[in-house]
Amino acid sequence: xxxxxxxxxxxxxxxxxxxxxxxxxxxxxxxxxxxxxxxxxxxxxxxxxxxxxxxxxxxxxxxxxxxxxxxxxxxxxxxx
Amino acid sequence: xxxxxxxxxxxxxxxxxxxxxxxxxxxxxxxxxxxxxxxxxxxxxxxxxxxxxxxxxxxxxxxxxxxxxxxxxxxxxxxxxxxxxxxxxxxxxxxxxxxxxxxxxxxxxxxxxxxxxxxxxxxxxxxxxxxxxxxxxxxxxxxxxxxxxxxxxxxxxxxxxxxxxxxxxxxxxxxxxxxxxxxxxxxxxxxxxxxxxxxxxxxxxxxxxxxxxxxxxxxxxxx
Numbered sequence: 612x613x614x615x616x617x618x619x620x621x622x623x624x625x626x627x628x629x630x631x632x633x634x635x636x637x638x639x640x641x642x643x644x645x646x647x648x649x650x651x652x653x654x655x656x657x658x659x660x661x662x663x664x665x666x667x668x669x670x671x672x673x674x675x676x677x678x679x680x681x682x683x684x685x686x687x688x689x690x691x
Numbered sequence: 692x693x694x695x696x697x698x699x700x701x702x703x704x705x706x707x708x709x710x711x712x713x714x715x716x717x718x719x720x721x722x723x724x725x726x727x728x729x730x731x732x733x734x735x736x737x738x739x740x741x742x743x744x745x746x747x748x749x750x751x752x753x754x755x756x757x758x759x760x761x762x763x764x765x766x767x768x769x770x771x772x773x774x775x776x777x778x779x780x781x782x783x784x785x786x787x788x789x790x791x792x793x794x795x796x797x798x799x800x801x802x803x804x805x806x807x808x809x810x811x812x813x814x815x816x817x818x819x820x821x822x823x824x825x826x827x828x829x830x831x832x833x834x835x836x837x838x839x840x841x842x843x844x845x846x847x848x849x850x851x852x853x854x855x856x857x858x859x860x861x862x863x864x865x866x867x868x869x870x871x872x873x874x875x876x877x878x879x880x881x882x883x884x885x886x887x888x889x890x891x892x893x894x895x896x897x898x899x900x901x902x903x904x905x906x907x908x909x910x911x912x913x914x
Contacts, residue, residue: 625839626866628797677756680749680785682792683839 613658613666614691619679620651654678663690692909694720694735697763699754702741702778704889711889712737715905728762733771735908736763740777740832740887750793750835751781760786772816772908773881777833780873780883789876789883790848791840796833797866803832807859808872808886812852815875817882820903826859827900829886836885838867838874848874856884882908 621627627649634648656673658666670688679686694712698705705722712720712735721731730736744753754760760782767773767788775783783789796802805828813823821827840848845868848854856873863870865885873884888901905911 624841626794626797626837628795628799628837628866632799677748677752680752680792682784682790682841683794 613660613663615656615658615666615670616689616691617654617656617670617674617678618651618687618689619654619674619684620687621649622683622685625683666690692716692735692911693718693731693733694737694909695723695731695733696720697723697736697738697759697779699725699741699743699757699759701743701745702739704740704777704887707887707889708737708739708776711892711901711905712909714892715902716909716911723759723763725757725759728758730762730766734910735772735774736766738763738773738775738779738782739889740779743778743782746778746781746835749781749785751778751783751785754778754782755785755787764788767876767881770878770880774817774908775881775883776887776889777836777885780885781835783881783883788881789874790844790853791838791874793835793885794837794839795835796837796864801832801834802836802864803830804864805830806862806864806872806886808856809859810855811857812855812875814852815855815879815882815907817875817904817908818855820906827903828891828898829888829901830890831864831886833865833885836865836867838865838871838885840868845869851877853877855882856886 630648630650674686781793810821810825858870875882888904891901
């Protein structure tokens with residue numbers, strides 16, 4: 612069993628209105644000195660295999676085909 | 692002209708679309724269910740609005756990867772006209788049939804109101820019943836209609852005349868780059884748009900500015 616985490620984030624230059632709203636809300640709570648906030652997504656996956664190389668290749672394909680929209684998003688894969 | 696309307700779980704504007712197509716072409720469209728991969732022989736396939744598969748992950752992302760969409764993609768490649776409205780537009784960009792992406796509205800709010808559209812390219816299969824530069828009324832109802840494309844893609848679609856509808860001055864409801872409301876693919880047979888022309892086709896709707904789009908796509912005289 613392989614545990615993997617995929618993190619999907621917006622590419623630089625893509626407007627993130629949700630991040631902006633969170634930034635404003637944190638400011639309203641009195642947290643000072645916050646630069647930019649960008650909101651993203653985290654996927655935790657369990658893959659039934661011992662083959663780490665295959666799992667990595669599969670995860671990359673999953674990101675390209677579904678988990679990320681590569682027009683606007685980047686992804687990062689980490690395997691425990 | 693024969694037409695078809697795609698029905699997927701969570702889409703809810705199919706009834707309105709069927710009514711518009713029936714009234715304007717005089718013929719009821721056939722329907723295509725989510726499990727169908729043998730698409731009937733039609734001239735126009737319409738993907739209506741709604742919230743397909745709960746819009747989980749990203750709007751239109753799950754629908755775009757269903758086998759029915761692969762079959763529709765093949766039809767589009769063969770030259771069949773495809774129209775995607777609202778969630779239909781989101782599905783078309785997620786499926787890669789149209790460039791760019793549709794993001795959360797800049798206001799973060801769901802917008803449901805009437806806006807104005809400028810017909811910036813009246814020389815397409817979906818807009819020829821309008822005059823170039825004509826301003827038409829059209830309703831919008833969406834949470835994720837903020838059109839985005841990178842600078843290179845944007846330049847390409849602008850240069851090739853792929854922007855068909857723009858929100859008229861001061862009416863951009865979602866922050867879309869270049870006020871883009873509707874685009875066609877390079878070949879010109881696939882149109883995606885956020886506004887709902889099917890909801891402005893008769894007096895009972897309060898106007899008929901949306902008829903021209905269907906008259907164009909169905910090749911009938913606009914009334």
